Amino acid sequence: MTTPMNIDAHQHYWDPARGDYGWLRPEMKPLYRVFGPDDLAALREAAGVQKTVVVQAAPTVEETRYLLDLARNDDSIAGVVGWVPLDSPDATTIIDELAREPKFKAVRPMLQDLPDDSWIEHAPRSEAIERLIDLDLAFDALIFARHVPSLIAFATRYPTLRIVVDHGAKPPIRDGIDVGWQPWADGIAQLAQLPQKLHCKLSGLATEANPNWTDETLRPYVTHLLEQFGPERLMWGSDWPVLDMNGSYSAWHDTARSFTSHLEKAKQDAIFGANARAFYRL
Template identity: 75%
Template sequence: MNIDAHQHYWDPARGDYGWLKPEMKALYRVFAPDDLKPLREAVNVARTVVVQAAPTVDETRYLLDLARNEESIAGVVGWVPLDAPDAPALIETLARDPKFKGVRPMLQDLPDDHWIETAPIEPAIRKLVELDLAFDALIFARHVPSFTKFAQRYPELRIVVDHGAKPPIRDGAAGWQPWADGIAQLAELPQKPYCKLSGLVTEAAQECDESVLKPYVDHLFEHFGAQRLMWGSDWPVLNLNGDYAGWHDAARALFRSRSHLERADEAAIFGANARAFYRL
């Protein structure tokens, strides 16, 4: 079964997407399961993992409500105020829903790049470990030093790096470092994190082709390998610089260009790894 390990649904009228502005015409509308259905069916994607896009518990509950009536949603990665005193109890409550699979603090948007290292979040993280829930890391290369210190404190925590840590592809050679060294460092963390092959098109210049993405995909493959990479669309954010079928087909072509890639490896990247990591 092919699985999209990272996509979003939202309704701007809900009012808690601070980053989503009316001038973002390609994104400022309702995106719901019926919008994605023909796109994923065209490339034989059966199920998806829906990831939070607003730093509110209300949005997490909104996504869980969608999931209860939508078979294609295999799991939800939500948001919890990890530094709140009641965070462990809230995580436990949300985890009663079988489709609640993990949390994602929006680290890329926080004013303090060191928050994950210094915030009082240990009770919440311990609860995630206890309940075998996942942690999605939405980070840039500048977050790697602090994130490394955080991850080393919790070797039992299951971690996946979103969007390949968002390499600045549009900057060309000037953006390769420190991203490349950061990826090598993240891949060697004690819990052996997974990494999502998603969001790369959005970080590239307009109308990029596979040759532009190839060095980044190759670098991710070199360090995470076929058993710790998972394909995700990042739809509908993807619409800013691409389309669902185009990114899916480009990712497949990039992996098939590797002469030593086995069919089982491709199946892992495009479905089995997401199923195993998120306990789908």
């Protein structure tokens, strides 16, 4: 019997000296330093996580190449989600170049940071998205609830593109359940009902909560994601080291495990590894 592989489906490595992380500022002291595989190793091993998917944190092709360089030299990196200028005439050429690297698995435009909330609906060049599909590459959607209508339009236009919603679409947990529940909850339901069966990452929720969050703070949001996407379409991710701003690797891993402990073992294994392995073709 094969032992299940535990996979962290969403974490980051970076070096601020590279100069293309516009959001990463010196005053963000816990994060403003180099983070590499050696920094994560002990945390990952303590949680029983064997492999990770490293996700871009800068909107540059150069950063994607930096991550692929790390991946070539570290077996714990199973895949890289990179950045490509999907609205550029050079997009397909860049995709072809990056796809020569076996650990290049997906692309992620940083939709949450773009001034146009409807960018994904009209800006990406169709030939670039079709090339992703042809090469069996996936798409990470970094969104808030306000992006849901445009993401639905995009997904409907490309029904064979594999899409995963990052961080549960970042619910405004710090606003409290009475304020922060809608329109997020309806948006999640709409995304989950799309016929191509989008996936979703059980990640980033601690970052959206107030400091000193507890399991009960996050429980309604995790429950809703589990009800809508089911264990067959959720994948656990740490969002480390961003997580360090408002939690810890072990605390979030333990919380996610506790929220899914009522599921049969095969479904837990799916959330904590098998789904990421299948979705990203690891």
